[in-house]
Amino acid sequence: METVLLSIHLIVAIAMVVAILLQRSEGGALGIGGSQGGMMTARGAGDLLTKTTKWLAIVFLANSLLLGWFAAQQRGDDSIVQEVIQQEQEDGGSQLPEIPTVPEDG
Template identity: 40%
Template structure:
């Protein structure tokens, strides 16, 4: 059903483009200028083309709405909360859930879980050497 509707929609689009391009514009563009031997007079041509544009435009909107309605029928409702997260790699365990609260509290709690109790604290860094004095300008 959807493929048939898409084909009809494309045919309507092509026809709408052709009808719009055939219309006379202020600058003359692609519209037929009328003259002797033309199929329709200028006034009759404008009425027929404007009417065809209105009908094709309405058909375009109708098929577009129908396609969106049909696509929503096949979509099943779902919740992102029902889906689980990405599975953990084979060698790793899933992280433990963190209690709600401030982000800083959560980071501190994660840091407390990740540090091993047997690891010694890191040694303080040696003080940085003092910067050399700037040379004095000569007078």
């Protein structure tokens, strides 16, 4: 399931980058206002790209949340540090040599 979600995530990310780069810069106001045009005008094509970008962003966000939820479910209660400490205790101690100390005078 995660492989499918990761594949979808990659495809959506690439499609979103392409849709954003295809949009024409309007010079401000984020597309507020403007004339009403049909699908055959440049404005209509811009509206289609804007709507496509919006839906791709929604799918991207939902997919990111699902992937995060799956990752949290797999991780479980133990953190990585706790797993290393437990493994070290099972192995009978640290594999690293002791650090030499400076002898005290006296």
